[in-house]
Amino acid sequence: MTTAKLASLMARGAEFLGCDTAILCGAMSWVSERHLVSAMSNAGGFGVIACGAMTPALLDAEIAATKALTDRPFGVNLITMHPQLFELIEICAKHDVGHVVLAGGLPPKGSIEAIKAPREGKAGAKLICFAPALALAKKLARSGVDALVIEGMEAGGHIGPVATSVLAQEILPEMAQLLPVFVAGGIGRGEAIAAYLEMGAAGVQLGTRFACASESIAHPAFKKAFFRASARDAVASVQIDPRLPVIPVRALRNAGTEAFTAKQREVANLLDGGVVDMGEAQLQIEHYWAGALRKAVIDGDVEGGSLMAGQSVGMVTKEEPVAAIIAELMEQAAAALERRAV
Structure with a gap:
């Protein structure tokens, strides 16, 4: 059987x-x-x-x-x-x-x-x-x-x-x-x-x-974004500064994806200015994702938040x-x- x-x-x-x-x-x-x-x-x-x-x-x-x-x-x-x-x-x-x-x-x-x-x-x-x-x-x-x-x-x-x-x-x-x-x-x-x-x-x-x-x-809006998406909509984030220990994140493409690129530039500038060390820089990146994900999952902001999804979406x-x-x-x-x- x-x-x-x-x-x-x-x-x-x-x-x-x-x-x-x-x-x-x-x-x-x-x-x-x-x-x-x-x-x-x-x-x-x-x-x-x-x-x-x-x-x-x-x-x-x-x-x-x-x-x-x-x-x-x-x-x-x-x-x-x-x-x-x-x-x-x-x-x-x-x-x-x-x-x-x-x-x-x-x-x-x-x-x-x-x-x-x-x-x-x-x-x-x-x-x-x-x-x-x-x-x-x-x-x-x-x-x-x-x-x-x-x-x-x-x-x-x-x-x-x-x-x-x-x-x-x-x-x-x-x-x-x-x-x-x-x-x-x-x-x-x-x-x-x-x-x-x-x-x-x-x-x-x-x-x-x-x-x-x-x-x-x-949030219903988060779920609806998943239902509408195809595999090719789930894209990996791009690392813009090789010094930043940024692990790529796969999410549905939206304005939040672009915002993360800007966040990396901001943290890189803080590194350049000696305002933060590498550990703090990594934590800032992680906190960004946690906040962006909450925006999408809890608040239903499917444009500004992070719609983390795999290609099986x-x-x-x-x-x-x-x-x-x-x-x-x-x-x-x-x-x-x-x-x-x-």
Whole structure:
């Protein structure tokens, strides 16, 4: 039975996450909050709170509110450059969060140990990290990371330079036997999920498909922009000054895209004048994105805000419940496996 084949291919990832279906919802700032996260976990997938620039107090409240809406496992995504990272890790431990996802670069010294440290007789959290290259994947595995997400440039938000299909071919044969590897970036249908599972992935991560779910608090105007968009509308930002450590961001093209170019020039001038150092310059860029994203997601400013979206946005055509999206993806994946078995 093909459904059994799909369940078998997903078993390792589902067991690792503690859920029914090895599909993570990518952590999207302002979008991946209590409502979408709990809906994702309640539907059998795995929701992930996007901490982003939250203070420890805000994260504390968000985790508590999510736990009030679901008794299923969910994770928390933390950004490595957050100035209060270790305090955020403590908040996760306080709530017995089972999985922490670290994004934004190599884990700083001591963070892996802090996340995985046992607490009051309970095991510490499992740690998931992003690996944009094979060498980094190997380094993270040696460091004690429990699972990896390999995310290609087709994804929305902050992206690396390599396509998902290339990363999968490069990393899965080398790493999939060592630890669970989840594939992300440009996945919009179940056929792609089936292909990556057959290549050795433990599961997948999708963000763009869930951003416009019924349970997402994103503004109706934000969702409407997604429904109208095609793959080619989701473009990567351009780095205008090689000194600025700007990670490209993929979003729907609008006036906000142009505003980011101007913001980079402004920060570069501050660097030239010695007003800020490189660390502060990077933080200013990150705060810009957080503010621009809030404008679009919460306020519905789809021209001046940032419409972060992956290239799979063309496959987002209507608002529907998370459970329906997961069911459709699983049906498509099962059908693809069945066709290959004939």
